Amino acid sequence: MPLATCVEIRPSGGTIPIDLSHVGVCFRVPNESIHSFKEYVLQRLQGRLKYRDLWALQGVDLMVRAGEFFGIVGRNGAGKSTLLRVISRILRPTSGRVIVRGSVVPLLELNAGFHPDLTGRENIYLNAGLLGFSRSEVDQLFDWVVGFAELEEFIHLPLRKYSAGMIARLGFSVASMVQPDILVLDEYLAVGDPAFQRKSLERINNFCRRGSTILLASHSLEQVEHHCDRVAWIEHGRLRALGPVTDVLPEYRRSMES
DSSP states (O other), rough: OOOEEEEEEEEEEEOSSSEEEEEEEEEEEEOOOOOOOHHHHHHHHTOOOOEEEEEEEEEEEEEOOTTTTEEEETTTTTHHHHHHHHTSSOOOSSSSEEEEOOOEEEESSTTTTTTTTTTTTHHHHHHHHHHOOOHHHHHHHHHHHHHHHOTTTTTBGGGGGGGGHHHHHHHHHHTSOOSSEEEESSSOSSOSHHHHHHHHHHHHHHHHTTEEEEEEESSSSHHHHHSSEEEEEETTEEEEEEEEHHHHHHHHHHHHOO
16 A cells, blocks of 8 residues: 655645645455444454455545635545545545645534533634634634624523534634635535525635635535536546536536436
8 A cells, every 4th residue: 555645734825725646545444344342342352353445535636726616526435525634634645745735724514623511602712722723813703703603692501402503503603713725615505594504605705705715525516516616526536527617517417317
């Protein structure tokens, strides 16, 4: 298995904030299904565990330009989320080179980093800290976060009292407190009720107009068609097509229909 990888984090600037060269991600998975931790321990102690390599990405070459609204499409399990996690610095690639210039805010799981027993207020400080914000920065932006999430009446309640939509609104508001150089979206152009969806989409579009690079992985081809300049089609972990939306999406639709 190739192990030579390079992940470079560089200051923002330039026209290519995301540059991937021959990127591959390989997971080791057991050959047989394991249904409990106890079963895993017993099989491991007895030396009966056998693994195989599962390549989630292979040989991906991709450059995204500054200020671009870039789409990623593909079937379930094609490797879209793995690609976003590599760009977001959550996963280290098994092979290849990754260069990311500037700050990255990943909106992959809007409830990640939240604790159900903490209040909304406490979760704002916790989640923002995980994203790299200092306490003083959160102090300055706290009222904006609560107001944008429309949670003024509930911010002192524990998160377990919140609905899924309220948690999603809070997660989006925390993640979008400040303008990032790169915003990574995994199916999150629809957050909360229709009114909040419009508001969150307008904020994302404002980021793009002010120079942020937006990555959107989505099963909604209408969303990709409406918002994105270019699109990458991922198939079985490989880059099947890359180019303008008007060229790639018709080909992808024909593949889905067949």
